[in-house]
Amino acid sequence: AGAATPSPAASAAASVAASVAASAAASAASSGPSASPSAACAIPPCDQPIVIGVSQALTGDKSDPGTAIEHGYQVWIKEVNDAGGLLGRKLVLKEYDNQSLADTAVSQIERLVTVDKVDLLFGPFSSALTIPTSAVAEKYKMAFIEGAGGAPGVFQRNFHYTFFVQPATAEHQADPFVAYLLALPADQRPASAAYPQQDDPFVKATEDGAQKALEAAGIKTVYHDVYPPTQTDFASIAAAVKASGAEVVLGGTIFNDAVAQVQAYASINYQPKAVYFTSGPGTVGAYKQALGSKVNGTMTGDGWVQTSIEPGNAKFVADYLAMFPAEKDIPGEAAEGYSVGQVLQAAVLGTQSLDNTKIADWLHANSVQTVQGNIGWDAVGRPNGSYLLEQYQGGQMKVVAPSADPNKNADPVYPKPKW
Amino acid sequence: MKLRTVFPIVMLGLFLVLPIVVREGFYLDLLLFTFMYAAMSVGWDIMGGLAGYVSLGHVGFFGLGSYVAGLLVVHFGIPVFLSAPFVGILAGIVGAGLGWISLRARGTSFVIVTLTFTYVIQLVALNLRDITGGSSGLYLPLLTLPADVVILPFYYGMLVLLVVAILVSLAIRRSKFGLGLVAIREEEGKADGSGVNTSLYKILAFAISVSFAGVAGALHAQYLNYVDPDLAFELIITLNLIIMCLVGSRGTLWGPVLGAFLVQPLSQYLIYLTPSGIAGQVHLVALGVVLVLVVMFMPDGIITTWTSRRGGRGRARPVDAPERLPEAAT
Amino acid sequence: MLLEIEGLCAGYGSGGDILRGVDLSLAEGDFVCLIGPNGAGKSTLLRAISGILRPRRGTIRFDGTDVAGLRPDLLFRRGIAHVPQGRSTFPQMTVHENLLMGAYSIRDRGLARERLEVAAAFFPIVVEQANRRAGLLSGGEQKQVEMARAIVTSPRLMLLDEPTLGLEPRASRTVMAKMRELNEHGVTILLVEQNARTGLGTARTGCVMELGTIKLRGEGQRLLDDPQVKRLYLGESAAV
Amino acid sequence: MTALPASAAAVGPGSAADAEMAARDPSTSLAVSGIDKSFGGIQALTDCSLAVRKGSITALIGPNGSGKTTLFNCITGFYEPDRGRVYVRGVPITGRRPSDIVHLGVMRTFQVTRIFRRMTVLENMIVPVRQLTLRALFTAAIKGHERDRAEALLEFVGLQDLRHEQAGSLSFGQQKLLELGAALMAEPEIVLLDEPAGGLNPVMIEKIAGYVRELNGRGVTFLIIEHNMGFVMNLCDPVIVMHRGTVIAQGSPAAVREDPIVLDAYLGD
Amino acid sequence: MNPQLLGQSIVLGILTGGVYALMASGLTLIFGVMRVVNVAHAAMIVMSAYLSWMLYRTLGLDPLLSIIVLMPVFFVLGALGQWVVLRRLGGRDLTLTVLVSFGFAIILEGLQGSLWSSSFQAINTAYSLDSFNILGIYVPLVRLLAAGAALALLGALFVVLSRTNLGRAIRATTQDPRSAALVGVNVEYVTTLAFGLGVAMAAAGGPLLGMLFAFYPATHWLWIGKLLAVVVLGGLGSLKGTFVAAMILGLAEQVATVTISLDWAPLVFYLFLFGVLIVRPRGLFGTVARESL
């Protein structure tokens, strides 16, 4: 744990200070001096660490993204501790494995709050675990900052203490793709689209949003079907999509089904003009390993890319790669986890306290610069930014839209190359 | 009075007043889940222990209960604590239906049909998106109670469920009905030929058996304020029930209860005691190893093994296989 | 002596001894009928000899070597065949396959075929019903299949536990006749029979078993005439 | 053998029509009319008809595989006949489940014993129930008078010392006795015994014969399958002979014993 | 309905059914021979898929060839499991054996999770995506190979069980171990062999599963549901029944996917099962024992 980070501690503090400064200065405290490592401890007891409780999906079916988020938390904690801690106190992560089971997650949050008496809470991976656990946090009036529960249901119950740390909610994930398609010249614009999708709350929100917009613009839906999360056989699905003659495929996928869809399409020689997957391509390393050159042309939407030029991203990437040297491609979830830390840090500094009610109030009133961009929240914790449109080109993930975004580093290829 | 009657009553009294002393939500949460599992195990044992029909489908009814109660509160505003008993009855009726299908096929087919039932009902919950919310799940309104008492209705609710389950199980065991179920377990055709209407007995037993799971599911849904197809149909729940019955002793009144009170806290603490990165895998492997070891070395469970050590006669004796080679199982 | 049993004790599970010191010896070519009340331990004795039940104490010598505690299949290979009481066909296999199982450990194909033919001649049913599943036959028919299978195995010592149970009178007579025939061909037979008149009438020697020990041994006909035996084990009337 | 042709000598089998008539006669306990039963190509019963007079001890004999047990199974609801009908005291019962038929007062035993192996001997005795009411279901498993009756019956069949043993540990003969005892527990009016004497000690057989006679004197009707001719000829009248799934003869023991058809099919060499 | 699409799904259904049959055959064998409902069967298949995947990644061994390597290994492991654990349960009731295998299933799942994490894996070979086009219908090469391998192995198993002395001994031991011992069968040896064989069949299924479908540690729950449905539908313990049922269900599933809807297609599988059980409780080829003699 004590490995020296190549980047000097001062730069960490600087980046934190920068991020806080960059946030809307609604609160006077945001310019407070405590961000510097030498600052005196703001709230006693100063010799005791600040404990952040997490119930994370470290094993079970959500363990991969769960672990990635957790890595993001760790990178953030290490950076802060190396820089002298938060409010002069060290940070400690009190973490339990919920095995991707919701009951267990709820029990663990109960334990974290009532037995371990942690100071702060982070959220778990996925909406399905966030929904029940956020209710416990709400009950105990604990701010629940989470990077991976963006399904509409999370916000349905008007919780005051839940904050989703991604640029936008699921409904808007495919917005850049839709905008891109509709902006194509009339003779190139596809006439029909297929929506093979996994039954998943996040995916559903994205796909419904995109389908509505495309239909409204006259792009016919020739195939729409939902398969269970457990589907592993895509042969018949591919055959049916091909038979529908769809020019564009909007696959509502997580990861494995994105890979399996590509394989199934390729094996029956189905060549659509554009393919967009909700998730999957974003897990760059694994996706490339599974599909090799067949990745090219596939599009996806994401809140973050490794090459992002957002303030602080370079440092995050460097620290992450130093801490997890075995990995080359950083999973997006790690950035989400890291952003959660950034948001919490900003709020604690902003309020100069560990009072969760104050923190929640502060977050509702401010926005925070994260590696995923600048994010602010509405009354129920919904973020207000937008996603990027990405495409694999020459085996590399490029940002191709929106044009206005400073991260854009390539133009989209359309129609996509053959598999 | 004998220890056997006094002890449970004392324990019940203790659990009733416990929340006054213990305020940490976590401990009440742990007990609440223990009550829940104990009640469901007692229910499972009515079918699995007495009648000898192993059900792998109890979680299906648990999920059914969750969904029905959830839908009732979401669409009609009927509070779960009001609807729970009726949800239990409904689960029993569906159980009777499933029983009707699967009990025609004996033994093994029953095991398998109940297992697939879980898949079927999960699929239905997933696919009836307009009603159930599909994979997005159902959001139940939160109880409007202060943070430190909001857990109590669930704590007492599960406790009541457990007490009712034990009383029902006791009544069955003492009755002709219970005797008939054991007869079914031992030699079904002969039982029928002795005037035991086996279909009726089995269907009734299965209905009673699953109704506890239905009620538990209903309370559980409100406890988490949320139901989704993964949460409601977690197969490990059924497995837990069976392990609990097995550890405690199948076919006995207190076995499932004892099993639940041992297995649930221990398996929860195992997660807290092992490093978080591997806790889940360790938990899974440990559960499996315990299961295998129990079956190998104490297949009759704690209670039966203990009573037969103490020289209990007849009924408490370990089950057959006295000869070196068993005869064919029919 | 082909079979010598001394002080044999055996029982089930953790229960007490059922056999309480059985002494019994059979010379090569003997034909002994064992009678006794229900629950005396007759079947238990046969099980102990054939290895289904592990003896607790005492010795069982077969052909001069101690075989107590050996597995049944090993004992079978030494020449002890046991036809147990009740059902013992392989219910899902055809009648023919059941007979083939009798020839399971016969390596010599020709010999096996020959034995199958002998058995078929004794019990025509195994040809008539050759391709039906054994478990579907009637009780008596199954018993005939079991006897035929035992003949296929053609052992040195044959342990028969109520072979006539459930057989129609005619088949029952056939079985008795065939046993004599086998015995004359040199097979040693230990027969348990409730139908004591027939059993003792057929066998050379009779033994009476009671409460886990052998009470009496004598020539079959002599036992039949013994008034004590008559009263206790044969019944007064000619009801049988 | 009411209504069927007089039973002087070995007469031809009753036809289905005769059996139908007999079924309506109040002095008939049990009637079977024109039953067929086949199992995938094997015709186990062919147009089988018979009637059992109330208060009689009727024997059912016949070679192995002649369909006796199958007939029992059809009567007691274990098999559903392909054709034909079964009446108990004039009530048609074809197609009803076994427990319903028990509730009508018909009890049976099995050729190869079937007992509840891991229940005690005493528990085996109290399983049989004569009626199905919700109250009976949820009342105590064993009541005082039931226990007395069970103990008395166990005493009679000589199993009183084993009453707390697991039934599966009984010897073959003991299991048969237990099954017989349990069948009598429910105070049946019609008892069907499938080879009750098989595997039993001759002394015990005599005892049982005596008990059957005694119960018969109190009005219980018996239909008994048996290969033990001594038992049949001493105890039963009339005797019905089956062969290849039909009744080929019936009449008094003496008459049946002399009947050339019976001699040819069953008794003779 | 597009006839070409229907044809496509029928072809896929038949090929997939063949693979289902192979995967279920070990389950049937073990049930048929030992009356054990081996809930761990699918976990074993998945284990074999992982091992085949490892062999392919590290040694470049073709998955189809890895069948030859994995079968003996699994045979030994299965035999060992039977010898050490199941043998002790001889004659015990169904519940216990179901539970032991349940235990094994989660042990395997836990092991897989810790060794290979819970992400999806698939075996992708150079020829994974090849297919040929016959009359406009695509026949994926891997599926064809898998179905072929399945058929060959099933045939071999069938011959062993029905034609050889060993096969007869195996069946006899199932039906009545005591009588089998009394005609000279070494019961423990034969059961151990039979169980090993059943597990070896699971090993054969693994690489095929890995080539056709993605897998992860918890996938075995899905498969065991399907495979058990196949086994019950076919009539417990009947190899022929298993084959027919696998074909029917494979077809029904693929055709339902394109004709009814994706999400309800899996239901077809189970509804079919329930329907058959209502009309014919013993399944398609199940035999009824004659209980009351």
Ligand SMILES: Nc1ncnc2c1ncn2[C@@H]1O[C@H](COP(=O)(O)OP(=O)(O)OP(=O)(O)O)[C@@H](O)[C@H]1O
């Ligand atoms: N499997 C068993 N477990 C425990 N005890 C048993 C078992 N089998 C038999 N016994 C007991 O052993 C004693 C002798 O039984 P055994 O079967 O040897 O009697 P038997 O002389 O063959 O009687 P029968 O003529 O009725 O067949 C009986 O009292 C019985 O209770």
Ligand SMILES: Nc1ncnc2c1ncn2[C@@H]1O[C@H](COP(=O)(O)OP(=O)(O)OP(=O)(O)O)[C@@H](O)[C@H]1O
């Ligand atoms: N469930 C069944 N399946 C197939 N065949 C059957 C079935 N039950 C009976 N049979 C056949 O019907 C015929 C008559 O059998 P049954 O048992 O009625 O004879 P039985 O007269 O009782 O003979 P036994 O005196 O040997 O007991 C036999 O050929 C038997 O194989």
Ligand SMILES: [Mg+2]
């Ligand atoms: Mg005996």
Ligand SMILES: [Mg+2]
């Ligand atoms: Mg019969």
